[in-house]
Ligand SMILES: Nc1nc2c([nH]c(=O)n2[C@@H]2O[C@H](COP(=O)(O)OP(=O)(O)OP(=O)(O)O)[C@@H](O)[C@H]2O)c(=O)[nH]1
């Protein structure tokens with residue numbers, strides 16, 4: 147199976163809250179919460195994809211991002227490579243431009259949300275590093 151390369155943003159605001167978005171039910175891993183992002187197109191770097199996707203999905207202007215974690219995960223129906231970046235340097239308040247529900251949540255509250263299975267190491271690393 148071809149591996150889908152995905153740029154994913156862990157967006158952290160000045161109150162140390164993280165932006166989550168709910169995946170529409172008809173999508174792959176639908177109904178679960180995600181970190182905004184999407185597929186890296188041909189001729190695009192991960193950073194370019196991240197900037198484009200965060201503008202399209204949640205109306206944020208990203209200025210700087212820091213590489214945080216890479217996860218290769220095989221779902222039964224899809225193989226993904228998640229390229230996860232931390233985003234602290236951005237403008238905007240966060241809006242669900244695709245009519246998706248969005249939420250700013252404390253790191254300590256992340257365990258209360260259901261994420262795609264590939265995200266488990268992200269949640270663990272965030273909880274370890276941000277206390
Ligand atoms: N954005 C995002 N995708 C994730 C996460 N975790 C995870 O397994 N994925 C998977 O990564 C894949 C690509 O994400 P996507 O559906 O956002 O892609 P996209 O925005 O380019 O949308 P598209 O399908 O309309 O092209 C999906 O199969 C999704 O299930 C996550 O935290 N954020």
Ligand SMILES: [Mg+2]
Pocket residue numbers: 182183184185199203
């Ligand atoms: Mg997306």
